[in-house]
Amino acid sequence: MSFERGLHSAIACKTVKRRTIEFKACKFKAWSALPLFCLIGTFGMMHNAVANESLQIVDARVPAVDKAGGDLPLTMTIKNEADSADALLRVRCPVANFSERHIVDRGEGAPAMRSISNIPVPAKATLELKRDGYHVMLLQLRQALAPGESFKCAIVFQKAGTIETEVQVQK
């Protein structure tokens, strides 16, 4: 465990402890159902922030498409601030039946997409997924997607776990 991670864990534990005490203090009051819900909500958000802070996804997007049934490239920027490499294993989006990880091969002929088991994410690096490099392919779209719309996808990493991200539909 790195010094930075250890420090974060220590902070997280301290906060949890304080919340537990607050929680116990609330328990004696019969009317405390509302604060209890608030605490559970706060703790849930805090937990997500702590778990995913070393790896972030920004600018996830797909091109617009006017009918269902086809395939669509999903691109995004992955910022990995962790000291160790990670890998993008799976993507789940409600708008598509399946998804694959793709790489673009450039051989003698025209560039061609090929399915791979995972997308490697180097340590301390920013990886840009794009149509002519590593990207995620959404297969068998369930619906048309108009520009300006958005939807949420779960991106599963080997070390960082599952990160939910908002995907924007572009022109």
Ligand SMILES: [Cu+2]
């Ligand atoms: Cu592809």
